[in-house]
Amino acid sequence: MALVPDTSALVEAEQLVADLRDNGSAPAQHAKILQRLDKLRSLLHTGLDSLLFHARPFQILPALNVLIEHGVFDAVPVHGDASIDDLASKVKLDAAILTRFLRIVLTQGIFKEKAPGVYEHTPASAIFRTDQGASLYRLCTVQFPQWWRVSEYLQTHSAEEAQDATKVPYSWALGKEGMTYYEALEDDSTVADAWHKGMTMIQATQPISGMFPFHTLKAVVEAEPQRAFVVDVGGGRGNALVAIMQECGGNYGAKMVLQDFEQVLEGTDPVRIPGVENMPNDFFDPQPVKDAHIYYLRNVLHNHYDKRSQVILRQIVDAMSPTSRVLIGEMILPSSTTAGTDPFPFFMDINMFMEGGLERSEQQWAELLGEVGLKIDKIWRLPDNPVQSTIEASLR
Incomplete structure (x- = not known):
């Protein structure tokens, strides 16, 4: 039996179409459209849709990590394309394995397969290049294991302890309780480098004037x-x-x-x-x-x-x-x-x-x-x- 969107979803869809027709180049207008799209998706989701949607990152994130750490985003030219065999040779991965990781990100608009086995950048893939936003993404991924342990932290720490700068979840998850977040961060040069580069990018997106x-x-x-x-x-x-x-x-x-x-x-x-x-x-x-x-x-x-x-x-x-x-x-x-x-x-x-x-x-x-x-x-x-x-x- 087909699901019939409720009235609120139809209203939201109509407004989304109107916003798209009126869309200018201002970042605020673009952000408004994306927020409306998120709202429409949430109105249309069934319970199972929601579960599967939020489970999806557990396949996509590892694929992105493989492509970043093996230099695939940098290996595809900004202007031009690359074949799967050329890419596999450049990044020293098996072509069949690399294809499997590329396929999942292609579903998200990350890269475009312009011909069988030939890939070019899209705006959604170019941002992952080292000379663009890779550092911000690395900032998220290098800290994810600590985020995943928050539930365990909450079982062993009180609300008062969470406000103690030397007992924060991040430091505890690293086995460095007694250090502040920033002390624990600087204790690992790889993480610290990703943090400083990522923060520079985030700060640039936040207005002053x-x-x-x-x-x-x-x-x-x-x-x-x-x-x-x-x-x-x-x-x-x-x-x-x-x-x-x-x-x-x-x-x-x-x-x-x-x-x-x-x-x-x-x-x-x-x-x-x-x-x-x-x-x-x-x-x-x-x-x-x-x-x-x-x-x-x-x-x-x-x-x-x-x-x-x-x-x-x-x-x-x-x-x-x-x-x-x-x-x-x-x-x-x-x-x-x-x-x-x-x-x-x-x-x-x-x-x-x-x-x-x-x-x-x-x-x-x-x-x-x-x-x-x-x-x-x-x-x-x-x-x-x-x-x-x-x-x-x-x-x-």
């Missing part, structure tokens, strides 16, 4: 240039400061300060940004820059539960003047979740659970900031994706 209007502070900063304009706390390689100066056309005659560990700022690949002062600093220590116009934290506090986040924020609060602002660039979890909701914030939240942190709702942000004497003045949301936000706060 388009929320808080930094350029509106021009008159205020120029009137008091002795105060630092922006102190980027835990700012890594300074991508945020570069974006802010691009928006403002400079620094308005005031200092732009980049803070992070000395090995990040002055290590094997030193950070050098014209107009930016490097200042080695641990954000758990007292904030050395007093009375800045803006203290900026981007993707810092989600790495820590409230107790540790409060320590970080109190160091900043102690350095603020009544006219200083704290800007927090983070995701804000939606208040409700249904089929078709963008899963990325929740993916990140589970990721943070493994590491010893969490993504927060608007209420959780208000409670955290209130505990250290800050109040939310405004939440600046990205128009096309309101989960991406900049929280503006000041002293109460």
Whole structure:
């Protein structure tokens, strides 16, 4: 007996077609279409459909891993094609075995078989090349064995222990309980390399501009240039400061300060940004820059539960003047979740659970900031994706 889609599925399908017809080139429109497609799929799935759909990765992921680790994605030219015999010779695999792994990913639009045994790239396969997104994929796969042990961790650890930075699931699963996530990460150079490259790619996808209007502070900063304009706390390689100066056309005659560990700022690949002062600093220590116009934290506090986040924020609060602002660039979890909701914030939240942190709702942000004497003045949301936000706060 054929299944008849319910009314909600038909409505969703009609809206999907309308969105496809109106589709422009904006990434937000593309993301909206994919979310609607996910919602439609969930409405059409039977119980067995759902089970099989979510079991599918257990065949696809190992196949992708074989193709990445044996260099198949790099062996197929970006412009052109390659025969199965040429590929097998290049990557030193048996042609018949390689064909079997290629067939399963072809069902996902990864590669195209333009003629029998002849393959070319699609956008969905080219992203797995070493010079594109392979590092991000490796970041996921090298940590998957630890993720798989979460159920066991929850049977042996309390909620309080999960918030202890030295007892996080990731470190425990590696047999390195007593280390923080980052200490355990850096203890394995292969994993650390994948993490740093993957994080660079993720950070590049998360916006800086388009929320808080930094350029509106021009008159205020120029009137008091002795105060630092922006102190980027835990700012890594300074991508945020570069974006802010691009928006403002400079620094308005005031200092732009980049803070992070000395090995990040002055290590094997030193950070050098014209107009930016490097200042080695641990954000758990007292904030050395007093009375800045803006203290900026981007993707810092989600790495820590409230107790540790409060320590970080109190160091900043102690350095603020009544006219200083704290800007927090983070995701804000939606208040409700249904089929078709963008899963990325929740993916990140589970990721943070493994590491010893969490993504927060608007209420959780208000409670955290209130505990250290800050109040939310405004939440600046990205128009096309309101989960991406900049929280503006000041002293109460």
